[in-house]
Every structure is written in C-alpha cells, then in structure tokens.
Amino acid sequence: MKKSVTVFILVFIIVTFAGAMYYLYSKNQEDPVVYQTEKPSVRTIVNKTVATGSIIPLEEVLIKPNISGVIEEIYVEGGDVLKANDLIAKIKVIPNLATLNQAKNAIQTAEIALNDEKRRYNRQKNLFDKGVISKEEMERAEVTFKQAEQSYNAAKQNYDIVKTGSTKGLGSSANTLIRSTVSGMVLEMPVEVGNQVIQSNNFNEGTTIAALADVNRMIFEGKVDESEVGKIKEGYPLEITVGAIENATFDAVLDYIAPKGKLENGAIQFEIKGTLHKADTTFIRAGLSANASIILSRADSVLSIKEALVQFDETTKKPFVEVKTGEKQFEKREIALGISDGLNVEVKEGLDENDEIKIWNKIKTM
Known part of the structure; x- marks a missing residue:
C-alpha cells in the first residue's frame, strides 16, 4: 500500500515538472514585444470650434x-x-361697401355745399357790380366758393380711391x-x-x-453651445463651408454674439453672426445650411506630434513621451506642449524632428 502511494507521488511530481518545463519552453518561443515608433512632424495646427447655421442676407x-x-x-x-x-x-x-357708401355720401354733401356757396357767390357778385358791397366782402365770398369747390373735388377723388385704389393725377x-x-x-x-x-x-x-x-451682402447666422461661447470673441475669423457648394470655403468675421442664450433641446444655445467676404463670383443662395469654423488659435509650421503619444506623470501631472535611445531601449522625456486641434499637439520644448517616440497605447489587432 505504501509503495503504491510513493509511486503515485513520484509520477505526479514528474508530470508537474514536465508541464512546467513545457510552459517555460513555450514562453521562450514567443516573439519578444516590439514597440513601434513615430517621429515628430512640422505642420500647421488650428484650434477651432464649429457652429451650425445658415446663410442669410444682411438685410x-x-x-x-x-x-x-x-x-x-x-x-x-x-x-x-x-x-x-x-x-x-x-x-x-375690392371696395368695402360701407366705406364706398360713405365716400358717395360725402360727394353729395360736398355738392350741396358747393351749390349753396355758388348761389351766394353769384348774389354777392351782382351786389358788387351795383356797388352795394365792398370789394373785401366780394373777395371773401369768392374764397368761400373756391373752398367748397375744392372740397367737392376732393370728395370725388376720395370716392375713386376707395372704389379703384387710384384716381386721376x-x-x-x-x-x-x-x-x-x-x-x-x-x-x-x-x-x-x-x-x-x-x-x-x-x-x-x-x-x-x-x-x-442684396445677395452680395450675406451673413452666417448660427448657434454655439454655452460650453464654447466663453472661448470666442467678436472679431475672430470664421471659415464658412456650405453643404451645397463642394470644395469651397468662404472667409468671414464674427461680429455678433448674443448676450442671452436660449434653451433648445435641453442645452443653452447662443446666437452668433458673421459677415461673409465674397472674394469670388460664387453665388450663395439665401437659406443654405452652413457650418462656421471659429478659429480660436493658430500655429503655423510648428513641431507637432499626435496627442495619443503623450503620457502624463501620475505624480507631477506633467506631459512626457518615451524616446528611443537604443534597440528596445526608451527614456522618459518631459515636453512642453502648445495648442492642439484634438488630434495633433504642438511641442514647444523637449523634442526635435529626428526623435523616435514610442507608440505606447496602440490597440492590438485581434
């Protein structure tokens, strides 16, 4: 019985040892980890935010x-x-009957007054010719008669306007x-x-x-979210792209930011406007939807790397990259960053164009 137990234990130890040796052998046969690298590049970096809206006439x-x-x-x-x-x-x-009737009655009233003043004028003229009344009284009667005549003509013109919308003269x-x-x-x-x-x-x-x-004086009218409105100011340049016009960008200047936002779809939106500078003959139809890229900052021809290459120290929170110094050897190097466009970031200090940076967070292909 004891002999059987001893044999079993020995067999177990041998099998376990063989399995461990096979595992170590398999691990040694695996390819060593090889890190890929990228070099910095010189590019223009533009930090911008995008507003959606449309093209409308200025007036x-x-x-x-x-x-x-x-x-x-x-x-x-x-x-x-x-x-x-x-x-x-x-x-x-299409005349209103009540108004038309009033205008017609006004003519009749003015005609009655005119006939009355005409009789009075003729009577005064006869008296003046006989030397009974003075010239002043005669002139007063003449003025009154002419005023009545003018009122009658005005009533007729008003009737024509009410009836047809126009009149002679x-x-x-x-x-x-x-x-x-x-x-x-x-x-x-x-x-x-x-x-x-x-x-x-x-x-x-x-x-x-x-x-x-005037279609030559167009503006962009759009809206930006409250999270972006604090980053923009009047006078910032805009790049306008119109969905219906391919491969064309129009320059503009931001000249209005609404002082008050409005709640839309659960978010506060601020209205903005920018005047377009049309330097070509492209016809932009009013009401076309458009996007405005508001340029917050810009750096031309600067040394840059992909943001995915940047790491941050857990203690100091300062940015750094791992730079290749030899075969499978890398050193940690702190860098000073500038503006970013979300994909690439400017490197102000710490790198040059010949440095090779380890791609530390590359996703493996399954």
Whole structure:
C-alpha cells in the first residue's frame, strides 16, 4: 500500500515538472514585444470650434401693400434683379361697401355745399357790380366758393380711391401699383395672381408681396453651445463651408454674439453672426445650411506630434513621451506642449524632428 502511494507521488511530481518545463519552453518561443515608433512632424495646427447655421442676407426687405385687394398682375419672379421703384405687381381693389357708401355720401354733401356757396357767390357778385358791397366782402365770398369747390373735388377723388385704389393725377403714386422700395434680388414671391392681400397699417403687418435683398451682402447666422461661447470673441475669423457648394470655403468675421442664450433641446444655445467676404463670383443662395469654423488659435509650421503619444506623470501631472535611445531601449522625456486641434499637439520644448517616440497605447489587432 505504501509503495503504491510513493509511486503515485513520484509520477505526479514528474508530470508537474514536465508541464512546467513545457510552459517555460513555450514562453521562450514567443516573439519578444516590439514597440513601434513615430517621429515628430512640422505642420500647421488650428484650434477651432464649429457652429451650425445658415446663410442669410444682411438685410431683407419685405414689400407690403398700402391698400387691400386682390393681386391682378405680377411682373417679376424669384431671382429677378430690381432697382428701386421698379414695378412688382398690380392690385385690383375690392371696395368695402360701407366705406364706398360713405365716400358717395360725402360727394353729395360736398355738392350741396358747393351749390349753396355758388348761389351766394353769384348774389354777392351782382351786389358788387351795383356797388352795394365792398370789394373785401366780394373777395371773401369768392374764397368761400373756391373752398367748397375744392372740397367737392376732393370728395370725388376720395370716392375713386376707395372704389379703384387710384384716381386721376396720382400717376406712379397709385396704391394699386406695388413697387420695390430698394434695389436687390427678388428672393421670393409668396403671392400669386388672384390672392387676396391686406394693407399694412398700425394694426396689421399686412401681406408680403415680395422679399428683396442684396445677395452680395450675406451673413452666417448660427448657434454655439454655452460650453464654447466663453472661448470666442467678436472679431475672430470664421471659415464658412456650405453643404451645397463642394470644395469651397468662404472667409468671414464674427461680429455678433448674443448676450442671452436660449434653451433648445435641453442645452443653452447662443446666437452668433458673421459677415461673409465674397472674394469670388460664387453665388450663395439665401437659406443654405452652413457650418462656421471659429478659429480660436493658430500655429503655423510648428513641431507637432499626435496627442495619443503623450503620457502624463501620475505624480507631477506633467506631459512626457518615451524616446528611443537604443534597440528596445526608451527614456522618459518631459515636453512642453502648445495648442492642439484634438488630434495633433504642438511641442514647444523637449523634442526635435529626428526623435523616435514610442507608440505606447496602440490597440492590438485581434
């Protein structure tokens, strides 16, 4: 019995020893760890933030009628370039019956007053011819008669305006003729022939007949998050990219940052505006979506490395990299960093172009 136990123990020891030797042999056969390296490079680093928005005209003028009615004719369409006072549309007046009746009654009242003053004038003239009244009394009667005549003519003109929107003698000032008030391109014509329009007054904005703007004076209007608004200032340069225009970038200057933010989708957003500098003939349509890269800082032709190569000391929190000094040998070297664009970072001190930096956090391929 004791002999069997002894044999079992010896066999177990031999098997365990053989397994350990095989494990050590397998480990020795594995390839040694080889670290890859990268060298610093000279590049331009731009630190920027991006705002989303759209391209809109600096000034957009809405043309509204000063009389209510129905669109009878339209003379322009979107895309036409107009000068100030160019004809846009014509309105056919649909008179209000109550107002029309009042204007008609005003004519009759003024006619009665005119006939009365005419009889008085003729009577005074006869008396003046006979030498009964003075010249002063005659002149007073003449003035009163002419005033009554003027009131009668004014009542008739008012009746014509109420009925047709125009009257004899107004010419280009007729309310029914809608003209452009500024020079610019027609952005849109939101009305069509037959549409009813409402006049613009103190109580109503009125119906928009046309929208005009100078398309050579465009701005970017967008929004930035509250986390970014503290990093930007008025006067910062912008790089505008328009989604509908490929391979084109437009320069602009940030000239407005809203003093108050608005809550949108759970985040505070601040409105910004930037004036575009169009140095070429590219036509940018109003309302196109665009992105604005706000340049916070820039370093041209500086020594840089990838941010993934940078490590930080656990105690001092200072940045460092591991620089190759020999075959499989690296030394720790502290560096001074500059601006970063999120992928690459400027190296101010500690490295030169010939140094080889260990890629310490490279993801292994499975």
